[in-house]
Amino acid sequence: MASNVILKVEDIHKRYGREEVLRGVSFSLFKGETKVIIGPSGTGKSTLLRCINRLTPPDRGRVWLDGVEVSHPKTNINKIRAAIGFVFQDFNLFTHLNALDNVRLGLLKIKRLDKKKATEIAMMELERVGLAEKAKAYPAELSGGQQQRVSIARALAMDPKVILFDEPTSALDPELIGEVLEVMTDLARAGMTMVVVSHEMGFARSVADEIIFMEGGVIVEQGSPEQLFTNPRQKRTGEFLRKITELYGEAS
Amino acid sequence: MPQLVFKWEWLPKLAQGLTLTAEITATCIAIGIVLGLILALGRVYGRHIFYWLASAYVQFFRGTPLLVQLLMVYYGLPSWGISLSPFISGILAMGLNTAAYQAEYFRGAIQSIKAGQMLAARSIGLSRSQAIRYVILPQALRLVIPPWSNELIYMLKYSSIVYMVTVMDLMGVARVIAARNFRFFEVFIITALIYLALVLIISWLLRLLERRVKIPGLGAER
Amino acid sequence: MIVFRGLPGLFQASLLNIALLFGLIGLGFVVGIPIALFQVYGNRLLGGVASAWEWFFRGVPELVLLFLFFFGSAQLGLKISAFVAATLALGFRSSAYQSQIFRGAIQAIPKGQMMAAHSIGLSRWQAIRYIILPQALRLAIPPWSNEFSSVIKDTTLAYAIGVNEITRYARFITERHYRLAMAVYLVVALIFLLFTYLGNRLLGTLEHALRVPGFEAKAARAAGEHG
């Protein structure tokens, strides 16, 4: 089984000043799996995702990507990051580049592909998120939903082994959430390995292989959507799920 | 490495020059405040000829070098029959120059006061000029302190230009000492340090002033 | 009449101001960018050196710098021409102002841009080069234009160390034609108004050519710098 584990996170700790935001988080991700992380605000979900590709270096704990120790001092972190896609809550598209150049940049500068090949791949990824016709548009000329889809294409273009999504729809107007979730659902179905922090319960229920409930810097409970929704082991999990379902609704 | 030389007797002479530098800077800044405020009001509230004159003035003095303005006053005016002493020429040129810059800072500050303030002032029966005097300016003048501090420091540095019309300010004295001893490096390093110290002191004083007159809620968004 | 006869000479002398302008603003740019980068991204040592550099060249009058670089260096046995001394003195001064402009622009770029750059695997240097600087330089154009118009005027200060620029040439005419002093200096003033106008047009064109949607809002022109 171990050979199927693509991402392994072990005992991650992170503190900001006096506050210990992560207090020993561990989990494994199998190839093709989709994990959804939920939990109250300020619980350390974003920090955890950022610790995985060391956008924020953890204080303690180790991470392996496909057998390579990400946290090892000798590891070329830039190379690892290229293999871990990251989708931000507020998109963070490069403001001065149009959609095509946003997607193409990593192919040119990291993978050092020639321009023709890079353009071809970038256009293909834009096509995949349904935005081929917006290739020449600048971020400011795109809706939030479109920007987020471009940012997914940007991550996909690097042909990552896993993509981390940090609340990809929570900065979006309600009517734009659907188009992004649709793209993500397609990705999951196509076998992409993903970790998704999200409170879109409809998405979690239908797409997640496993849901992780975090609170206070630790994993409180993890399990299949079925089990967590119908028969949670921890009282807190049930309470949180009830609250979140009221807040966000169930349908998607 | 050549030997560096320092003589204590330089310092009192430089201090004399420094006094003149301080006088010139203070005077020209004062001229600049009065004239700059008039120009700013002309550009914000003035109509027709007054607006036009104020704008042309600001354009001219901001668009041309201070040195050229100084030479106009010192060498140019005599050709029109007006002869001024080097000291007065220096102060006049610098005062006219800084007025144009200060006018722009005042104008920016006045225009950043929300329109509602003028409306509210008029609504309680103040005349336009009363509203400007009692409501707009007290706010605008507080906002203008940071850019105005920069202007003061600028003028302190630029006042060194008056040595070119033979005024013995700090720069003028330094030049004479340096030339007499052929010790340009040492003398001008000392002079540079004196100017730096002055800049530090002035910025510190102005920050103090800014804190003294600060009103909660005003200027927070800058 | 003599003013008209002096006109070609004045324009010719002004070419030296233009040459000095390009020299010093180029030097200021080349030095100013690393100074800004050291201050934002450098370690304590580099950041400290950069800040000290900025503090010195912002606080010392141009004329003192000119004297230090020309007469001071001569005294120390370095032989450089007045023009080179002026380029160095005024260029380093400008680097201090330009670095402040660039630093402000770099810091105005949202943190997420650097994070996103890292997330696709760009190194710090690559992120600075491909993501941060292209955005910061666009943001910097309006305040940089102010510095530009300010240094055009400062080129006249090279007069003090004997560079044959326009004010020196004007003085040369007026020494012999005392009565024309005002007229000659007015012509010099007009030439500078023309330069300032042309400079602004040029930079406006540049700004337009580099325009990217999403930057207009931030590109509001800052209040004028001095000169």
Ligand SMILES: Nc1ncnc2c1ncn2[C@@H]1O[C@H](COP(=O)(O)OP(=O)(O)OP(=O)(O)O)[C@@H](O)[C@H]1O
């Ligand atoms: N760079 C930082 N410096 C200091 N404190 C931070 C930093 N980043 C996060 N924190 C703190 O760490 C805690 C966890 O933050 P984090 O963003 O990881 O939570 P989250 O679970 O993603 O919450 P949300 O659902 O609101 O996004 C918070 O209390 C936050 O204030």
Ligand SMILES: [Mg+2]
């Ligand atoms: Mg978060």
